Amino acid sequence: MEPRKIVLPDSEIPKQWYNILSDLPTPMCPPLHPGTGKPVQPEDLAPVFPMNLIEQEMSTERFIDIPEPVIEKYLLWRPTPLCRAFNFEKLLDAPVKIYYKYEGASPAGSHKPNTAIPQAYYNKIFGIKRLSSETGAGQWGSALSMACAMFGLECRIFMVRISYDQKPYRRLMMTTWGGECIASPSDRTKAGQKILAENPDSPGSLGIAISEAIEDAVGGKDSRYSLGSVLNHVMLHQTVIGLEAQKQLAQIGEYPDVVMGCAGGGSNFAGIALPFIRDKIHGKDVLVVGAEPTSCPTLTRGPFAYDFGDTAMTTPLLPMYTLGHGFIPEPIHAGGLRYHGMAPIVSHLVREGMIEPRAYDQIETFTAGVKWARSEGVIPAPETNHVIAAVVQEAERAKQEGKQKTILFNFSGHGMVDLAAYDAFLSGRLHQHKLSDEAIALALKSIENLPKP
Numbered sequence: 209m210e211p212r213k214i215v216l217p218d219s220e221i222p223k224q225w226y227n228i229l230s231d232l233p234t235p236m237c238p239p240l241h242p243g244t245g246k247p248v249q250p251e252d253l254a255p256v257f258p259m260n261l262i263e264q265e266m267s268t269e270r271f272i273d274i275p276e277p278v279i280e281k282y283l284l285w286r287p288t289p290l291c292r293a294f295n296f297e298k299l300l301d302a303p304v305k306i307y308y309k310y311e312g313a314s315p316a317g318s319h320k321p322n323t324a325i326p327q328a329y330y331n332k333i334f335g336i337k338r339l340s341s342e343t344g345a346g347q348w349g350s351a352l353s354m355a356c357a358m359f360g361l362e363c364r365i366f367m368v369r370i371s372y373d374q375k376p377y378r379r380l381m382m383t384t385w386g387g388e389c390i391a392s393p394s395d396r397t398k399a400g401q402k403i404l405a406e407n408p409d410s411p412g413s414l415g416i417a418i419s420e421a422i423e424d425a426v427g428g429k430d431s432r433y434s435l436g437s438v439l440n441h442v443m444l445h446q447t448v449i450g451l452e453a454q455k456q457l458a459q460i461g462e463y464p465d466v467v468m469g470c471a472g473g474g475s476n477f478a479g480i481a482l483p484f485i486r487d488k489i490h491g492k493d494v495l496v497v498g499a500e501p502t503s504c505p506t507l508t509r510g511p512f513a514y515d516f517g518d519t520a521m522t523t524p525l526l527p528m529y530t531l532g533h534g535f536i537p538e539p540i541h542a543g544g545l546r547y548h549g550m551a552p553i554v555s556h557l558v559r560e561g562m563i564e565p566r567a568y569d570q571i572e573t574f575t576a577g578v579k580w581a582r583s584e585g586v587i588p589a590p591e592t593n594h595v596i597a598a599v600v601q602e603a604e605r606a607k608q609e610g611k612q613k614t615i616l617f618n619f620s621g622h623g624m625v626d627l628a629a630y631d632a633f634l635s636g637r638l639h640q641h642k643l644s645d646e647a648i649a650l651a652l653k654s655i656e657n658l659p660k661p
């Protein structure tokens with residue numbers, strides 16, 4: 209009988225993360241200091257992050273040891289199962305084998321604790337007392353609140369207003385784990401006050417919430433900022449997903465033809481993809497696909513440019529695909545995919561042709577997600593529905609091409625706290641949404657005068 213679940217014993221949990229910076233065939237553009245226009249130095253980042261994480265951010269060491277206290281916490285739910293989606297395969301009736309890595313198994317329900325745990329740990333041993341961060345859908349905020357509780361840190365989360373209203377249960381998860389959750393834009397920071405003065409009904413955005421969290425962290429005592437995606441060290445921590453998947457597939461003698469993930473800031477996608485991209489760099493034939501929303505089409509329609517990671521222009525200039533830091537996405541339900549930029553590592557690999565980005569409409573994604581729920585059981589997070597739509601499309605292509613394909617995708621999280629989004633979809637209140645060329649051109653005005661890569 210072919211296995212439905214491939215599980216690793218605790219002893220097989222990866223002991224190191226994989227750093228793709230050591231294997232890139234071409235170097236990445238450096239992040240720039242917005243004042244001097246020169247590459248950012250570690251000291252520039254010191255008010256924002258602890259030095260141990262800054263070192264990791266800039267490291268080119270191929271494998272980095274996972275500290276023992278982090279492994280101990282990972283073992284609460286890791287290694288996550290690698291599952292075969294037999295029922296979904298049957299439904300699609302295409303010549304595909306579909307494997308998925310189930311990251312919904314974490315206590316917070318997504319991949320986000322994979323980096324929240326080490327970030328809390330490194331801040332703790334550096335002597336930090338409080339972390340500030342932002343959250344879109346609330347997945348990251350809840351993961352960080354949990355991680356802070358585990359390592360005895362205070363936690364303050366600025367949650368994008370639209371998600372704060374749509375997703376009260378994530379807020380309750382954060383407060384249950386001891387975190388403080390504030391709707392953003394808020395009147396707690398200058399960045400928030402400015403936005404509220406211009407638009408008191410602003411739905412918020414990840415860019416605004418990041419500005420508020422950085423301002424709050426830098427202005428506090430023994431406090432630092434923590435980011436749930438985008439940065440190199442976050443991609444690094446998430447590689448535990450792909451490294452486990454490689455061991456699990458090896459156990460059953462499989463290797464994927466296609467590796468897929470949804471991409472908001474890029475972390476869960478990088479987590480599954482980077483260990484396979486390492487193989488690709490060394491000659492393996494594997495297609496790597498990143499799925500994003502048509503309403504926030506950073507990789508498929510944005511330029512590769514230098515841009516700020518936040519709306520108030522407080523971060524270094526990052527080399528990435530972007531829709532412009534002034535972009536405020538439509539309030540679609542996949543809150544975690546509503547970000548104007550993309551991880552520089554993912555952006556670089558897209559630019560180098562190692563990753564193929566594709567965009568999906570929210571109706572298409574929820575249609576795929578409901579099919580999944582009705583065949584495989586788990587109700588996916590709205591973000592995860594994007595990669596499921598990509599899997600459906602890939603299966604259809606395999607059928608048309610008459611080719612047998614093995615697909616591996618990252619099931620980034622379950623949607624048990626996102627049922628309001630399913631309610632909107634099932635009652636016909638969701639509509640197709642594709643960003644217009646005019647809206648993109650307007651948003652990109654905010655980066656016109658920035659340095660070019």
Ligand SMILES: Cc1ncc(COP(=O)(O)O)c(C=O)c1O
Nearest residue numbers: 347437472473474475476544621
């Ligand atoms: C379940 C889930 N998937 C995907 C994402 C997108 O983030 P990233 O691209 O960093 O993985 C989020 C972000 O909140 C999420 O909650």
